[in-house]
Amino acid sequence: MSSAIRQIPLDTATRHHAHDFHQIVIGLDGRAEFEIEGLGGVISAFSGCIVPANHVHYYAGTGDNRQLILDLPGEAACLTGFHHELSRLFDAPRFFALDDPLKRYLEFLQLELDVAGDSESQQERLVATLLGCLNTRLGVAPPAPRGRRLDLARLDRFIERHLANRLSVADLAAEACLSEAHFRHCFGVQVGLSPWQYVRRKRLEAARRLLAESRLPLYEVAALTGFASQSALSSACRQAFGQPPSRLRRPGRLTGSPASLLS
Incomplete structure (x- = not known):
């Protein structure tokens, strides 16, 4: 199974399921609510969530909404070989917001998808770039304050x-x-x-x-x-x-x- 990119609305009725591939959901229009194994959050335009494989997640759109959904099997080209470190993005569910450069890349990605058509290789390259940028922003935490312990x-x-x-x-x-x-x-x-x-x-x-x-x-x-x-x-x-x-x-x-x- 190769990666798949979809732009769809989410049902306003609450649904739930789990699947054996990873998933990234990014809001394009409107809002949607997600709960991933007890971790809850809201997605709006230019924000999203990471859903690791086999994690039960509940979701519901609010009114008119549209989401960019990336289905990413573990053996996808964008998660293996040269890109194998990107699989660490899916170690745990999380919510994120896109910064200005990623907002512009998302707009480019949507335009490029129209040009690429059904080209799987081009879709994999587009997805790998997006994952690499997300990994740079989410994958490495800054050094913790010395001596600080949580209460x-x-x-x-x-x-x-x-x-x-x-x-x-x-x-x-x-x-x-x-x-x-x-x-x-x-x-x-x-x-x-x-x-x-x-x-x-x-x-x-x-x-x-x-x-x-x-x-x-x-x-x-x-x-x-x-x-x-x-x-x-x-x-x-x-x-x-x-x-x-x-x-x-x-x-x-x-x-x-x-x-x-x-x-």
């Missing part, structure tokens, strides 16, 4: 207070009083996980606790712990614990309020 207890309290809401890396970085790039670097060094992996683990821990200690319906457990739907919770539990949420229940009655169980 994980404070971050944990912030995550717990906002567990039912969409959380972005920018939200966590703001709570830590760091730029997003510095925060990602500090977090990876100190915790050994990406921020989205850490938040996802917190969501799963809270969901497992609610399932074991309450009789709340699954849709309510999903809502309280920040999963987009009951099916998203079920998929996450099967992946993390090897069994569906119903198997994580313990016989018995509700032992406390949802708020006390999540604290």
Whole structure:
């Protein structure tokens, strides 16, 4: 499978799926909402998101919208051979905004696609250039301040207070009083996980606790712990614990309020 580039609107009804190829979505007109394995964000013109392969993602367009979507299989020419380092872009989901040079390149890319037609080789070259520019901007974090350690207890309290809401890396970085790039670097060094992996683990821990200690319906457990739907919770539990949420229940009655169980 070679790379594919599409310009389409997204359905205004919320959809979800996962696929075995990477994807980049860049807004051209209007807005769209995405949630990628618990990491949420909004895409508007000249901003976008990175969706790694096999990551469940929920999405919905808002009104009239149009997105540039790049489908990128792992064996695509723009991710292998000379360009193999670009595959690191897909180590984790993230949201980004295009700067002025990339805005101009995006406009050029759209015009060049009309000229290139169905030429796969030219499409791969165009995509490789875009990925290379994104990697330069997103792939390397600036040096972290010396001696700076994150206050994980404070971050944990912030995550717990906002567990039912969409959380972005920018939200966590703001709570830590760091730029997003510095925060990602500090977090990876100190915790050994990406921020989205850490938040996802917190969501799963809270969901497992609610399932074991309450009789709340699954849709309510999903809502309280920040999963987009009951099916998203079920998929996450099967992946993390090897069994569906119903198997994580313990016989018995509700032992406390949802708020006390999540604290």
